[in-house]
Amino acid sequence: MSPVELRQDSRRVLHGAWNRSRKSTGNRLLFDEKSWTYTYLLADLTSKEAILIDPVLEQAPRDAKLIQELGLKLTYALNTHMHADHITGTGYLKQLLPGTVSVISEASGAKADKHLKDNEVVKFGRFEIKGLSTPGHTNGCMTYLVDEMGIAFTGDTLLIRGCGRTDFQEGDSRTLYKSVHERIFTLPDNYRLFPAHDYKGNMETSVAEEKQYNPRLTKDVDAFVEIMANLNLPYPKMIDKAVPANRECGLYDIPKE
Ligand SMILES: N[C@@H](CCC(=O)N[C@@H](CSS)C(=O)NCC(=O)O)C(=O)O
Numbered sequence: 287m288s289p290v291e292l293r294q295d296s297r298r299v300l301h302g303a304w305n306r307s308r309k310s311t312g313n314r315l316l317f318d319e320k321s322w323t324y325t326y327l328l329a330d331l332t333s334k335e336a337i338l339i340d341p342v343l344e345q346a347p348r349d350a351k352l353i354q355e356l357g358l359k360l361t362y363a364l365n366t367h368m369h370a371d372h373i374t375g376t377g378y379l380k381q382l383l384p385g386t387v388s389v390i391s392e393a394s395g396a397k398a399d400k401h402l403k404d405n406e407v408v409k410f411g412r413f414e415i416k417g418l419s420t421p422g423h424t425n426g427c428m429t430y431l432v433d434e435m436g437i438a439f440t441g442d443t444l445l446i447r448g449c450g451r452t453d454f455q456e457g458d459s460r461t462l463y464k465s466v467h468e469r470i471f472t473l474p475d476n477y478r479l480f481p482a483h484d485y486k487g488n489m490e491t492s493v494a495e496e497k498q499y500n501p502r503l504t505k506d507v508d509a510f511v512e513i514m515a516n517l518n519l520p521y522p523k524m525i526d527k528a529v530p531a532n533r534e535c536g537l538y539d540i541p542k543e
């Protein structure tokens with residue numbers, strides 16, 4: 287396949303899945319209504335290899351069933367970071383779909399089969415996904431890029447018209463600002479961005495949109511730090527269970543409610 291055909295084909299795969307709900311496509315946006323988490327399924331329909339980004343423990347049976355129904359093989363289950371608001375589904379998915387390799391950044395300090403360094407890639411079929419180190423919400427936050435599709439998964443680093451909070455784990459507002467400006471806002475303007483959460487019903491944004499309209503990150507760094515210091519958000523309800531569990535890939539002896 288020529289590079290042009292390859293690009294057209296990857297657009298067809300992606301748009302077919304998320305914008306036109308065509309039959310027999312592999313890419314899906316999945317949602318966990320309890321934690322408002324988006325989980326992303328990406329697939330190469332030729333090789334049938336698929337990956338999941340940010341799966342949620344309680345939704346692992348749903349995700350595994352869908353992957354089986356679509357005739358896909360889950361190769362990697364990736365986390366953008368060590369989540370504080372839900373337990374990752376990566377460990378459970380390894381049990382449900384043997385052969386799945388769990389992935390997180392080396393800097394996260396969490397257990398996984400594979401630890402990524404900055405700019406390291408994993409492949410699924412003919413595609414590759416690259417981990418960009420974007421600390422600030424946590425030290426180990428990664429933004430995952432699929433350059434061939436012009437898309438990036440920003441986890442909690444950059445949310446739609448917002449960003450991840452910086453008041454727990456290893457949060458640091460100046461670090462987050464630098465990550466977004468140096469690693470995400472430097473991507474091509476037309477890259478489509480997909481966050482780990484949205485609390486207002488939005489599902490995607492773009493580099494150009496966030497550079498123009500993000501109410502926090504369009505400010506200078508000192509104003510940004512001030513905004514972040516005054517968010518006054520309640521702590522995530524699950525944090526005391528989720529962080530220890532996620533340090534163990536979601537397979538920790540989770541305390542009963
Ligand atoms: N209420 C929710 C948690 C909401 C929250 O704190 N979200 C995080 C991302 S999950 S670590 C965040 O960074 N929010 C930023 C913002 O501006 O909302 C719960 O109890 O789980």
Ligand SMILES: [Fe+2]
Binds near residue numbers: 368369370371423442
């Ligand atoms: Fe988070």
